[in-house]
Amino acid sequence: MAADETTIPDQHWNPFTQLTHSRREFLRNLSIAGMGSVTVGWAVRPGYSSSPVSTMGVDFLLNKEKVHLDIDPRVTLLDALRENLSMPGTKKGCDRGQCGACTVLVNGRRVNSCLTLAGLCQGAEITTIEGLADGDTLHPMQQAFITHDAYQCGYCTPGQICSAVGLLHEGHAHTDADIHELMSGNVCRCGTYNNIVAAIREVQINGSHSKTHHSV
Protein backbone atom coordinates (compact mmCIF):
# COMPACT_ATOMS: atom_id res chain seq x y z
CA MET A 1 0.00 0.00 0.00
CA ALA A 2 1.36 3.40 -0.98
CA ALA A 3 2.36 5.71 1.81
CA ASP A 4 -0.32 8.26 1.05
CA GLU A 5 -3.01 5.60 1.26
CA THR A 6 -2.10 5.05 4.85
CA THR A 7 -1.80 8.68 5.81
CA ILE A 8 -4.46 10.51 3.78
CA PRO A 9 -8.09 9.51 4.34
CA ASP A 10 -9.86 9.09 1.02
CA GLN A 11 -13.11 10.53 2.39
CA HIS A 12 -14.05 12.80 5.25
CA TRP A 13 -10.75 14.59 5.10
CA ASN A 14 -12.64 17.75 5.91
CA PRO A 15 -14.72 17.41 9.07
CA PHE A 16 -16.71 20.56 8.39
CA THR A 17 -18.10 20.06 4.93
CA GLN A 18 -20.68 17.69 3.58
CA LEU A 19 -19.30 18.19 0.11
CA THR A 20 -17.66 15.24 -1.54
CA HIS A 21 -14.28 16.62 -2.54
CA SER A 22 -11.51 14.77 -0.80
CA ARG A 23 -7.88 15.78 -0.81
CA ARG A 24 -7.04 12.76 -2.94
CA GLU A 25 -9.78 13.71 -5.43
CA PHE A 26 -8.44 17.24 -5.57
CA LEU A 27 -4.90 16.06 -6.29
CA ARG A 28 -6.13 13.58 -8.88
CA ASN A 29 -8.11 16.31 -10.61
CA LEU A 30 -5.04 18.54 -10.60
CA SER A 31 -3.14 15.87 -12.51
CA ILE A 32 -5.97 15.36 -15.00
CA ALA A 33 -6.31 19.06 -15.61
CA GLY A 34 -2.57 19.31 -16.24
CA MET A 35 -2.84 16.71 -19.00
CA GLY A 36 -5.30 18.94 -20.84
CA SER A 37 -2.79 21.69 -21.48
CA VAL A 38 -2.84 23.26 -24.89
CA THR A 39 -0.56 26.28 -24.61
CA VAL A 40 2.80 26.78 -23.01
CA GLY A 41 3.93 30.11 -21.63
CA TRP A 42 6.43 31.29 -19.03
CA ALA A 43 5.88 32.69 -15.60
CA VAL A 44 8.52 34.12 -13.29
CA ARG A 45 7.82 34.60 -9.61
CA PRO A 46 10.10 36.71 -7.46
CA GLY A 47 12.62 34.47 -5.81
CA TYR A 48 11.99 31.53 -8.11
CA SER A 49 13.59 30.47 -11.33
CA SER A 50 11.47 30.80 -14.44
CA SER A 51 9.43 27.74 -15.33
CA PRO A 52 7.03 26.80 -18.10
CA VAL A 53 3.33 27.22 -17.33
CA SER A 54 0.71 25.45 -19.38
CA THR A 55 -2.67 26.97 -20.06
CA MET A 56 -5.85 25.29 -21.16
CA GLY A 57 -9.10 26.47 -22.65
CA VAL A 58 -12.39 25.90 -20.86
CA ASP A 59 -15.95 26.92 -21.69
CA PHE A 60 -18.88 26.98 -19.30
CA LEU A 61 -22.03 28.87 -18.43
CA LEU A 62 -21.61 31.34 -15.61
CA ASN A 63 -24.88 32.78 -14.36
CA LYS A 64 -26.41 31.92 -17.75
CA GLU A 65 -23.66 33.68 -19.68
CA LYS A 66 -21.20 31.80 -21.88
CA VAL A 67 -17.65 32.10 -20.63
CA HIS A 68 -14.34 31.10 -22.18
CA LEU A 69 -11.11 31.07 -20.22
CA ASP A 70 -7.53 30.25 -21.13
CA ILE A 71 -6.11 29.44 -17.74
CA ASP A 72 -3.38 27.67 -15.89
CA PRO A 73 -4.88 24.22 -15.16
CA ARG A 74 -3.91 24.63 -11.51
CA VAL A 75 -6.29 27.58 -11.02
CA THR A 76 -9.24 26.87 -8.78
CA LEU A 77 -12.76 27.84 -9.72
CA LEU A 78 -12.73 30.26 -6.80
CA ASP A 79 -9.71 32.14 -8.11
CA ALA A 80 -11.01 32.03 -11.68
CA LEU A 81 -14.28 33.60 -10.54
CA ARG A 82 -12.64 36.31 -8.47
CA GLU A 83 -9.49 37.06 -10.44
CA ASN A 84 -10.31 36.18 -14.04
CA LEU A 85 -14.05 36.78 -14.24
CA SER A 86 -14.48 39.75 -11.88
CA MET A 87 -17.04 37.94 -9.73
CA PRO A 88 -15.98 38.87 -6.19
CA GLY A 89 -19.26 37.82 -4.58
CA THR A 90 -17.87 34.35 -3.94
CA LYS A 91 -15.63 34.71 -0.90
CA LYS A 92 -12.31 33.17 -0.03
CA GLY A 93 -12.18 32.14 3.59
CA CYS A 94 -9.87 29.25 4.40
CA ASP A 95 -9.02 28.33 0.77
CA ARG A 96 -8.81 24.70 1.86
CA GLY A 97 -12.36 23.36 2.01
CA GLN A 98 -13.09 24.00 5.65
CA CYS A 99 -15.37 27.04 5.85
CA GLY A 100 -17.83 27.00 2.93
CA ALA A 101 -17.42 30.72 2.17
CA CYS A 102 -16.61 29.84 -1.43
CA THR A 103 -19.72 27.71 -2.06
CA VAL A 104 -21.21 27.96 -5.54
CA LEU A 105 -23.60 25.77 -7.50
CA VAL A 106 -22.16 23.61 -10.28
CA ASN A 107 -24.86 21.87 -12.29
CA GLY A 108 -27.19 22.51 -9.35
CA ARG A 109 -24.88 20.88 -6.82
CA ARG A 110 -23.19 22.94 -4.12
CA VAL A 111 -19.44 22.72 -4.21
CA ASN A 112 -16.51 24.38 -2.54
CA SER A 113 -15.03 26.37 -5.39
CA CYS A 114 -11.66 26.49 -3.62
CA LEU A 115 -11.42 22.72 -4.09
CA THR A 116 -12.71 22.72 -7.66
CA LEU A 117 -10.40 23.24 -10.59
CA ALA A 118 -11.75 25.69 -13.14
CA GLY A 119 -10.26 23.62 -15.91
CA LEU A 120 -12.55 20.72 -15.01
CA CYS A 121 -15.71 22.81 -15.40
CA GLN A 122 -15.90 22.35 -19.15
CA GLY A 123 -19.58 22.48 -20.16
CA ALA A 124 -20.80 23.06 -16.61
CA GLU A 125 -23.53 25.44 -15.53
CA ILE A 126 -22.21 27.50 -12.67
CA THR A 127 -24.29 29.77 -10.49
CA THR A 128 -22.77 32.22 -8.04
CA ILE A 129 -24.42 34.63 -5.66
CA GLU A 130 -24.39 37.20 -8.47
CA GLY A 131 -26.62 34.94 -10.56
CA LEU A 132 -29.40 34.15 -8.10
CA ALA A 133 -31.45 37.32 -8.35
CA ASP A 134 -33.83 37.85 -11.25
CA GLY A 135 -32.91 41.35 -12.31
CA ASP A 136 -33.86 43.63 -9.43
CA THR A 137 -35.90 40.90 -7.77
CA LEU A 138 -33.96 39.08 -5.10
CA HIS A 139 -33.96 35.33 -4.99
CA PRO A 140 -36.36 34.12 -2.25
CA MET A 141 -33.40 32.85 -0.25
CA GLN A 142 -31.67 36.23 -0.43
CA GLN A 143 -34.87 37.94 0.70
CA ALA A 144 -35.36 35.46 3.53
CA PHE A 145 -31.83 36.10 4.81
CA ILE A 146 -32.67 39.79 4.98
CA THR A 147 -36.05 39.19 6.58
CA HIS A 148 -34.57 36.96 9.28
CA ASP A 149 -31.46 39.08 9.82
CA ALA A 150 -29.40 36.01 9.01
CA TYR A 151 -26.03 37.76 8.80
CA GLN A 152 -23.84 40.23 10.64
CA CYS A 153 -20.54 40.93 8.86
CA GLY A 154 -21.86 39.18 5.75
CA TYR A 155 -18.61 37.53 4.75
CA CYS A 156 -20.00 34.02 4.88
CA THR A 157 -23.38 35.02 3.48
CA PRO A 158 -22.90 34.41 -0.27
CA GLY A 159 -21.69 30.89 0.49
CA GLN A 160 -24.48 30.36 3.02
CA ILE A 161 -27.13 31.40 0.51
CA CYS A 162 -25.74 29.30 -2.34
CA SER A 163 -25.44 26.34 0.01
CA ALA A 164 -29.00 26.86 1.26
CA VAL A 165 -30.29 26.91 -2.31
CA GLY A 166 -28.47 23.66 -3.02
CA LEU A 167 -29.68 22.17 0.23
CA LEU A 168 -33.35 22.68 -0.59
CA HIS A 169 -32.82 21.31 -4.06
CA GLU A 170 -31.33 18.15 -2.53
CA GLY A 171 -34.55 17.65 -0.55
CA HIS A 172 -33.05 15.91 2.47
CA ALA A 173 -33.79 18.52 5.12
CA HIS A 174 -37.05 17.89 6.99
CA THR A 175 -36.41 19.48 10.37
CA ASP A 176 -34.44 22.36 11.82
CA ALA A 177 -31.92 19.81 13.06
CA ASP A 178 -31.55 18.49 9.51
CA ILE A 179 -30.86 21.99 8.24
CA HIS A 180 -28.28 22.61 10.96
CA GLU A 181 -26.56 19.34 10.08
CA LEU A 182 -26.69 19.74 6.32
CA MET A 183 -25.47 23.33 6.51
CA SER A 184 -22.60 22.42 8.82
CA GLY A 185 -20.09 22.84 6.02
CA ASN A 186 -20.77 26.57 6.06
CA VAL A 187 -19.14 28.25 9.02
CA CYS A 188 -20.40 31.61 10.33
CA ARG A 189 -17.99 33.23 12.71
CA CYS A 190 -20.69 35.71 13.70
CA GLY A 191 -22.85 32.84 14.92
CA THR A 192 -26.04 33.62 13.03
CA TYR A 193 -26.91 29.96 12.67
CA ASN A 194 -30.41 30.08 14.16
CA ASN A 195 -31.39 32.98 11.92
CA ILE A 196 -29.98 31.17 8.89
CA VAL A 197 -32.06 28.11 9.71
CA ALA A 198 -35.15 30.29 10.12
CA ALA A 199 -34.55 31.82 6.70
CA ILE A 200 -34.11 28.45 5.04
CA ARG A 201 -37.22 27.09 6.73
CA GLU A 202 -39.27 30.00 5.46
CA VAL A 203 -38.22 29.41 1.88
CA GLN A 204 -38.77 25.70 2.27
CA ILE A 205 -42.26 26.17 3.72
CA ASN A 206 -43.22 28.63 1.03
CA GLY A 207 -42.00 26.22 -1.61
CA SER A 208 -40.09 29.01 -3.28
CA HIS A 209 -36.98 26.95 -3.65
CA SER A 210 -38.32 25.44 -6.85
CA LYS A 211 -37.08 28.61 -8.50
CA THR A 212 -33.58 28.09 -7.24
CA HIS A 213 -32.62 25.59 -9.87
CA HIS A 214 -33.54 27.93 -12.67
CA SER A 215 -30.08 28.14 -14.16
CA VAL A 216 -28.42 24.97 -13.03
Ligand code: FES
Ligand atom coordinates in the same frame (compact mmCIF):
# COMPACT_ATOMS: atom_id res chain seq x y z
S1 FES B 1 -12.66 29.14 1.06
FE1 FES B 1 -13.41 27.28 0.24
S2 FES B 1 -14.11 26.17 1.97
FE2 FES B 1 -13.17 27.95 2.85
Ligand code: FES
Ligand atom coordinates in the same frame (compact mmCIF):
# COMPACT_ATOMS: atom_id res chain seq x y z
S1 FES C 1 -22.21 36.83 9.07
FE1 FES C 1 -20.13 37.15 9.71
S2 FES C 1 -19.18 35.22 9.36
FE2 FES C 1 -21.28 34.85 8.98
